[in-house]
Amino acid sequence: MNPSLSYRKAFQAILSRDLTIALRHRDDIVNPLLFFIIVITLFAIGVGAMPNVLMTIAPGVIWVAALLSTLLSLERLFKNDYQDGSLEQLLLSPCPVFILVLAKIFAHWLVTSVPLILLAPLLAMMMNLHPDGYWALFLTLLLGTPILSLLGAIGVALTVALKKGGVLLSLLILPLYIPVLILATAAVDAATMNSPYQGHLAIIAALFFASLITAPFAVGAALKVSTN
Amino acid sequence: MNTSSSLVLTADNLSCIREERILFDELDLQFKNGDIWQIAGANGTGKTSLLRILAGLHEPENGNIKYKGTLIGQCNEEYHQDLLYLGHSPGVKAELTVLENLQFNLQLCGQNTDQCVQLLEQVDLYGFSDTLAAHLSAGQHRRIALARLWLTDARIWILDEPFTAIDKQGVKRLEQRVLEHADQGGIVILTTHQDLSLPTSRYQTLTLERVFAL
Numbered sequence: 001m002n003p004s005l006s007y008r009k010a011f012q013a014i015l016s017r018d019l020t021i022a023l024r025h026r027d028d029i030v031n032p033l034l035f036f037i038i039v040i041t042l043f044a045i046g047v048g049a050m051p052n053v054l055m056t057i058a059p060g061v062i063w064v065a066a067l068l069s070t071l072l073s074l075e076r077l078f079k080n081d082y083q084d085g086s087l088e089q090l091l092l093s094p095c096p097v098f099i100l101v102l103a104k105i106f107a108h109w110l111v112t113s114v115p116l117i118l119l120a121p122l123l124a125m126m127m128n129l130h131p132d133g134y135w136a137l138f139l140t141l142l143l144g145t146p147i148l149s150l151l152g153a154i155g156v157a158l159t160v161a162l163k164k165g166g167v168l169l170s171l172l173i174l175p176l177y178i179p180v181l182i183l184a185t186a187a188v189d190a191a192t193m194n195s196p197y198q199g200h201l202a203i204i205a206a207l208f209f210a211s212l213i214t215a216p217f218a219v220g221a222a223l224k225v226s227t228n
Numbered sequence: 229m230n231t232s233s234s235l236v237l238t239a240d241n242l243s244c245i246r247e248e249r250i251l252f253d254e255l256d257l258q259f260k261n262g263d264i265w266q267i268a269g270a271n272g273t274g275k276t277s278l279l280r281i282l283a284g285l286h287e288p289e290n291g292n293i294k295y296k297g298t299l300i301g302q303c304n305e306e307y308h309q310d311l312l313y314l315g316h317s318p319g320v321k322a323e324l325t326v327l328e329n330l331q332f333n334l335q336l337c338g339q340n341t342d343q344c345v346q347l348l349e350q351v352d353l354y355g356f357s358d359t360l361a362a363h364l365s366a367g368q369h370r371r372i373a374l375a376r377l378w379l380t381d382a383r384i385w386i387l388d389e390p391f392t393a394i395d396k397q398g399v400k401r402l403e404q405r406v407l408e409h410a411d412q413g414g415i416v417i418l419t420t421h422q423d424l425s426l427p428t429s430r431y432q433t434l435t436l437e438r439v440f441a442l
Contacts, residue, residue: 092308
């Protein structure tokens, strides 16, 4: 009926809209990043001048900080859209909801996780991470942060209609992050000990693809429930 | 193109319960091409709920809605292409300019965005195209959302309080557009607390009563 309807165009439209909004609303990008920096800095200060201790806890601290800063930024993924009514319009678009949701999650990842990934090596240096671990840290963050965004989006979609969903969101989502956290820190640890970590990476990649395929559908269903 | 009296949208035996209160029960509705329906009723009688059910945003407690004889849940893509729903909140992003908002709304429905500037003229927003929506009034927000009405292939319009915050001149324009759409074979379902100034023979009114019994 409508020949110009294209899924790719709808994906691009949402992506560019969300990126434009994020760039005009710069605290959305800066706040989670500052939080990430501050949490890691606090750890470094709290532990004190003990390079060996820092070296041991570095992968875990960096990953937990990444996880919390993702959680901090997740809520605005659907909240504003829900409040101003554009979420209803998304759900009523002729395009399948999972494509639109995927575009939103991708935009969210670009805005919050990419700066974090780029900044991580600097903070790793502050945490005295073993030089062999840098590459592994980068790769685990690159593969792991999209999982955080994808799984987190399900929780946000479920709690978007609640007035104070923040705490509930953390309770829902943080347990789901545990496998990623275990695998990622184990991979970085393995790399610092000069042992192979490709196995860990492969499982993280598998988790990534599994969540990439399933999460958008779950988010779409959850949004329908939330707006009901 | 299509027979003028064909049933495009039918609702069978609809009922809606909110917070253990029956809003409406066993409602049968048939919308034909060219129909304008005004849903009336006091606050809290379920006007918005009915519209949301018809749009497929809200699950009815009972009953079903069929689009061209198919349940709307089973022909989402087709139904959504033919549907234009404007809810209570206009769905306008404060961080985007007027033009960007309109372009996005059109792109989402797969529509051409070449004529955006002319559309803004239709809703008296000409000259505001590069203004951020955050700097505009509630009425102007609604106008941004309503601009789509002047360029849409959707035949079924479901408008929830479209006249809210719109000035008299704008209301007149909008009613004109609604009539035009119905004359071209479209269906308009709207709620409003004001009286429509359309010829009474042109529209039907469904008044929802408050049901007390449970």
